[in-house]
Every structure is written in structure tokens, then in C-alpha cells.
Amino acid sequence: MTIQSNDKVITLSSRKSFRPGTRDRLPEPERRPARIVSITSGKGGVGKTNIVANLGYQLSRAGKRVLILDADLGLGNLDILLGLAPRHNLSHVLTGEKHIRDIVIQGPGQLQILPAASGIQELTHLTSDQKMSMLYELDRLLDTVDIFLIDSAAGISSNVLDFSVSAQEIVVVVTPEPTSITDAYALMKVLSTKYAEKTCRLIVNQVASEQEGREIFRQLNLVAQKFLAIKMEYFGCVLQDANLVRYVKQQRLISQADPESPASYGFKNLARRTMALPTAKASQGDPLLFWGHIFQNGAMSHKS
Numbered sequence: 001m002t003i004q005s006n007d008k009v010i011t012l013s014s015r016k017s018f019r020p021g022t023r024d025r026l027p028e029p030e031r032r033p034a035r036i037v038s039i040t041s042g043k044g045g046v047g048k049t050n051i052v053a054n055l056g057y058q059l060s061r062a063g064k065r066v067l068i069l070d071a072d073l074g075l076g077n078l079d080i081l082l083g084l085a086p087r088h089n090l091s092h093v094l095t096g097e098k099h100i101r102d103i104v105i106q107g108p109g110q111l112q113i114l115p116a117a118s119g120i121q122e123l124t125h126l127t128s129d130q131k132m133s134m135l136y137e138l139d140r141l142l143d144t145v146d147i148f149l150i151d152s153a154a155g156i157s158s159n160v161l162d163f164s165v166s167a168q169e170i171v172v173v174v175t176p177e178p179t180s181i182t183d184a185y186a187l188m189k190v191l192s193t194k195y196a197e198k199t200c201r202l203i204v205n206q207v208a209s210e211q212e213g214r215e216i217f218r219q220l221n222l223v224a225q226k227f228l229a230i231k232m233e234y235f236g237c238v239l240q241d242a243n244l245v246r247y248v249k250q251q252r253l254i255s256q257a258d259p260e261s262p263a264s265y266g267f268k269n270l271a272r273r274t275m276a277l278p279t280a281k282a283s284q285g286d287p288l289l290f291w292g293h294i295f296q297n298g299a300m301s302h303k304s
């Protein structure tokens with residue numbers, strides 16, 4: 001099967017042919033494809049992990065089933081942020097010690113976390129049978145969630161971006177620092193020229209006011225409109241909040257510990273916007289296609 005999606009060609013063998021136990025699956029019409037949202041940035045340390053964790057928490061509070069993929073290969077610290085100590089990760093699935101469902105851990109609220117920072121790169125060494133069986137397991141897991149958030153690494157190398165462009169939505173995080181803004185621009189440029197991405201969304205983190213968030217979006221959007229063929233949409237901002245730093249040190253989520261704090265308010269707004277994202281088109285946001293793409297072209301083939 002070949003599917004043309006967003007200028008990306010995804011080729012999978014017939015979906016049913018590699019799915020063991022097809023009978024115990026829901027019939028196709030009842031499957032609700034998970035929304036796949038990748039949170040990324042040009043520069044590191046801009047708040048991606050905090051955004052993913054708090055956004056995920058707010059979404060799960062709103063009744064959504066949320067799975068977070070910790071995919072920051074370099075500096076995966078989602079587990080530390082949440083005060084969790086996962087005993088297993090994707091590498092244990094690869095060695096056959098565990099099933100995917102056994103490594104998923106529960107975070108605050110109903111949040112589910114797939115610790116994958118270790119193991120993703122090794123996927124490239126699997127035989128095609130092993131890949132198919134892994135795809136099947138991942139697909140089954142995603143069948144059980146509404147929103148799938150990816151905490152990705154920063155930067156513009158292909159092993160980072162191939163991952164992001166497979167998602168249905170790309171959200172770029174930026175802070176008011178000039179270096180963060182120029183790196184975000186560089187990221188959008190690569191997304192547009194190399195990956196032919198047509199849209200991306202922007203979160204401005206650590207702002208002094210909502211007005212500052214809008215202003216940074218306005219400036220970046222002006223340059224993007226002039227020089228890039230990518231459409232930017234404003235997704236919202238999160239205020240600079242000293243309480244967030246305090247809770248990070250205590251390994252607690254500010255959204256849970258202090259829902260009235262300014263940053264928590266921002267995360268709540270981001271959750272509202274995430275729930276209002278357009279539903280996936282038939283060929284996009286399908287978890288199976290997502291994983292298929294990743295395995296074939298993406299991060300898991302470990303190019304850089």
C-alpha cells in the first residue's frame with residue numbers, strides 16, 4: 001500500500017498481512033485515530049519536556065487518554081521531571097525481555113508514558129519480522145489513546161526531524177531569547193525546504209506577558225511569510241513562572257501542585273487548543289502510518 005501524505009510517500013505492506021490476531025481488534029470504523037503531536041524546538045532547554053508533561057496532565061484531567069513518548073535521545077528527562085523511575089524501556093522490548101505494554105508507566109493523573117529514550121536507535125537493527133511485530137504492538141497501544149504527545153529532541157538534524165514530521169502536528173517551542181528565536185527560524189526553514197511541511201504551530205514559553213507571546217509570534221511569522229513557504233499558527237504562550245522552577249526541583253508537576261499558578265493557566269489553555277485541533281485526515285495521524293513512516297524513513301533508520 002502506498003499512501004501519499006503531505007508530500008511524503010509511505011509504503012506499507014498490506015495492513016492486515018502483518019497483523020497477527022486480527023480477529024481480536026476492533027473493526028476499522030470503530031478505531032479512533034490518536035492525534036499525534038510532536039513538541040519540538042530549535043534550541044534545547046526551552047521547556048519542551050515541561051510543556052509535554054503539563055499539557056499531557058491537563059489533557060488527561062479533561063478526560064483524554066494520553067500517551068507520552070519520551071523520545072529525547074540525548075537528554076530524556078521526562079521521568080526525572082515526573083519523579084518516576086522506569087525500570088524498563090524500549091531497549092528491553094528489543095531484547096525480548098518485555099512487551100511494549102509492560103514498559104508503559106503511569107504518571108500523575110491518568111498519564112501514560114512510554115520510556116523510549118533508550119532503545120529507539122537500536123530499532124534500526126531489527127529484522128523485518130521483528131519490525132512488523134513491534135509495529136503491531138505499538139499500534140495496539142496507540143489504539144487505546146486519544147492523544148499521543150512526543151517529547152522530541154531539539155535541533156535540526158534529520159534523526160530528530162524525521163521523527164517530528166511523521167506526526168500529525170508539529171509544535172515548535174520558543175522562548176523570548178534571541179538565540180531561541182533564530183534557532184526556531186532555522187528549524188522552520190528546514191521543515192519547509194527539506195521536508196515540505198506546510199504548517200507548524202508555535203508555543204512561546206517563559207514570556208513576561210501574553211502580549212509578549214503574541215509579539216514574538218508576529219515577528220517570526222512576518223519573516224516566515226516573507227522567506228519560507230510554511231504557514232505558522234499561534235498555539236499559545238506560557239508565562240515565566242518561578243513556581244514552575246520550584247516544583248521542577250521537587251519533581252512535581254506545577255499543573256497538579258498549583259493549578260492556579262500563571263504557568264498552569266497557560267498549560268490549561270494549550271490543552272484546550274490541543275483538543276480543538278482539526279481531526280486527522282484519513283491519511284494523517286494514523287498511528288500505524290506514523291510508525292510505518294518512522295521505521296522506513298525516519299529516526300529509527302538513524303541517519304543524521
Ligand SMILES: Nc1ncnc2c1ncn2[C@@H]1O[C@H](COP(=O)(O)OP(=O)(O)O)[C@@H](O)[C@H]1O
Nearest residue numbers: 044045046047048049050206239240241244245
Ligand atoms: N514557564 C516557565 N517558567 C519558568 N521556568 C521555566 C518555564 N519553562 C521552563 N522553565 C525552565 O527551563 C528548564 C528547562 O525546561 P525543559 O522542559 O527541561 O526544557 P527542554 O525539554 O526543552 O530541554 C526547566 O527546568 C525550568 O527551570
Ligand SMILES: [Mg+2]
Nearest residue numbers: 048049072077
Ligand atoms: Mg527535554
